[in-house]
Amino acid sequence: xxxxxxxxNALTGLGLASRRAEIISSNVANADTPGYARRRLxxxxxxxxxxxxxxxxxxxxxxxxxxxxxxxAADAGSAQVxxxxxxxxxxxxxxxxxxGSLQDLLSRFDTTLTAAIADPTSNVRxxxxxxAAEGLADKLNxxxxxxxxxxxAAETQIAxxxxxxxxxxxxxxxxxxxxxxxxxxxxxxxxxxxxxxVAVDRIAAAVPVTELPRxxxxxxxxxxxxxxxxDGSPAQIEFSERPLVEPDVEYPTGLSGLTxxxxxxxxxxxxxxxxxxxxxALFDLRDNVAVEAMARLDTVAFELASRFQNTxxxxxxxxGQPGLFTDNGAAASATTPAGLASRLRVNSAVGPDQPSxxxxxxxxxxxxxxGPVSASSQLQRLAGxxxxxxxxxxxxxxxxxxxxxxxxASFQSAVSLDRVSSEASYERFAVERDALVDLRDxxxxxxxxxxxxxxxxxxxxxxxxxxxxxxxxxMDRLTEI
Numbered sequence: 001x002x003x004x005x006x007x008x009n010a011l012t013g014l015g016l017a018s019r020r021a022e023i024i025s026s027n028v029a030n031a032d033t034p035g036y037a038r039r040r041l042x043x044x045x046x047x048x049x050x051x052x053x054x055x056x057x058x059x060x061x062x063x064x065x066x067x068x069x070x071x072x073a074a075d076a077g078s079a080q081v082x083x084x085x086x087x088x089x090x091x092x093x094x095x096x097x098x099x100g101s102l103q104d105l106l107s108r109f110d111t112t113l114t115a116a117i118a119d120p121t122s123n124v125r126x127x128x129x130x131x132a133a134e135g136l137a138d139k140l141n142x143x144x145x146x147x148x149x150x151x152x153a154a155e156t157q158i159a160x161x162x163x164x165x166x167x168x169x170x171x172x173x174x175x176x177x178x179x180x181x182x183x184x185x186x187x188x189x190x191x192x193x194x195x196x197x198v199a200v201d202r203i204a205a206a207v208p209v210t211e212l213p214r215x216x217x218x219x220x221x222x223x224x225x226x227x228x229x230x231d232g233s234p235a236q237i238e239f240s241e242r243p244l245v246e247p248d249v250e251y252p253t254g255l256s257g258l259t260x261x262x263x264x265x266x267x268x269x270x271x272x273x274x275x276x277x278x279x280x281a282l283f284d285l286r287d288n289v290a291v292e293a294m295a296r297l298d299t300v301a302f303e304l305a306s307r308f309q310n311t312x313x314x315x316x317x318x319x320g321q322p323g324l325f326t327d328n329g330a331a332a333s334a335t336t337p338a339g340l341a342s343r344l345r346v347n348s349a350v351g352p353d354q355p356s357x358x359x360x361x362x363x364x365x366x367x368x369x370x371g372p373v374s375a376s377s378q379l380q381r382l383a384g385x386x387x388x389x390x391x392x393x394x395x396x397x398x399x400x401x402x403x404x405x406x407x408x409a410s411f412q413s414a415v416s417l418d419r420v421s422s423e424a425s426y427e428r429f430a431v432e433r434d435a436l437v438d439l440r441d442x443x444x445x446x447x448x449x450x451x452x453x454x455x456x457x458x459x460x461x462x463x464x465x466x467x468x469x470x471x472x473x474x475m476d477r478l479t480e481i
Contacts, residue, residue: 016041017460024453036194037061037441059190062442067211069436070204074277076433077205079426081281085150085289086419092146093412102143103408105136106386110405113383116361120376126358133324134352137344140301144247144342147294152245154286155255159241161206161279162258168199169234172221175199176230180216189217203229208276225273227265235260237274247294247339251287292396293415294338299394300411301325301341304404305332306393307385314378316364322347323365324382334393 023039030036037059094101109132116125175196182189196219203209203221209229212220220231229235240256242249249255258265258274265273274280307313309323309331317323322331328343349357349365363371364378389401397410438444 066441072433073205074208076429077278078281079429083422083426086422090415090419105139108132117376117379120362121373126361130352133346140341140344151290154282155245158282162239168203171199173234176218183217206277206279207274227273248337295396297341299396301344313381313385316366
């Protein structure tokens with residue numbers, strides 16, 4: 001080999017060593033940077049005589065691992081939405097032995113009826129019935145309001161998620177254009193690809209997508225339901241947020257779905273256009289999960305109201321008149337709109353703020369004059385309405401005859417089962433997601449390995465430097481001869 005060839009090879013080795021050192025330093029410095037994939041230097045051809053145009057930087061990303069990670073993140077985000085709703089509702093209901101829980105307040109109401117039956121002459125005990133009934137109604141109001149707030153929060157979050165989705169799609173489109181320009185001029189676009197990956201990750205968490213490669217480093221994004229979100233120009237997803245979501249407002253008559261180019265996009269079932277991910281879970285919460293929870297709670301409220309307005313329980317009432325518990329002052333009806341639990345009120349004639357009317361609890365809400373103060377038959381009928389087993393008029397919880405304690409227990413049991421199931425799903429998906437995140441799409445940065453490579457680069461650099469020095473000395477010697 002000639003001296004010039006040897007010198008050329010040595011200089012090439014120095015250049016490669018310097019570039020490798022730069023890549024290794026970048027890997028170590030960005031080991032914990034989100035979206036960063038380990039780089040390595042690749043040469044397009046033999047090392048001998050390689051030029052700058054023959055050197056490229058490659059991001060070591062496993063597309064299959066990346067897809068699995070994004071799908072796991074979408075599943076975890078979806079499960080987290082459901083788990084958050086069920087957990088907060090279960091906590092608000094409270095454990096049966098917890099003071100202020102739904103079943104505790106029902107037990108207090110039952111206890112006050114028992115005490116008044118023992119001494120119907122006591123105005124204090126009659127007032128205790130009114131206060132306990134008010135506490136029970138307030139608890140149902142609170143639970144109903146919480147479910148409605150969660151639906152409203154879901155509606156707001158849907159609007160924010162759609163806005164972020166559109167912004168991220170536009171951002172990925174801009175990254176595509178910049179990456180294509182850089183690669184067309186032979187420059188390294190790895191940093192832009194890292195940033196694009198972070199944006200695509202956000203999109204995939206909201207809507208599961210498949211990333212498809214395109215020419216010049218571009219990518220296309222297609223949802224699992226087949227909607228092309230990005231292929232050249234980005235899609236513009238539309239959503240009309242409703243400022244106020246009431247319990248009886250439902251999709252599609254009162255609430256908006258997603259549209260794209262005038263076409264409705266489903267989000268609620270597998271195979272729908274934008275199903276899955278946190279966005280699909282928010283729609284499911286708004287349109288199904290919270291609606292079902294309200295229907296179950298309304299079953300408890302309706303059973304409570306209807307039993308006490310039954311003329312067999314209170315013969316002083318005419319058909320259609322409200323009993324002890326009312327629908328905002330009116331009698332509860334089988335056709336009453338959703339949200340009865342939020343509207344449940346104690347009859348104003350015997351409310352805590354009407355002590356002069358508490359005698360009607362003993363004599364009947366429709367009574368015009370007070371009867372014997374020692375009479376307890378009406379109080380016994382009220383207690384019987386609470387304790388007697390009957391088939392619920394609304395069978396969203398059970399079709400088996402039960403008393404009101406059993407019905408509230410069924411309600412809490414249903415919510416608790418949903419909470420346990422959704423939390424288990426979230427934990428499973430979160431573990432899977434975190435494990436895949438740790439793999440960094442097949443390109444994790446092992447700092448120890450990188451430092452070993454840096455030592456190898458140092459040795460290579462030193463060897464090539466010595467070769468340059470030796471060739472230089474030989475050429476100097478030749479010129480002296």
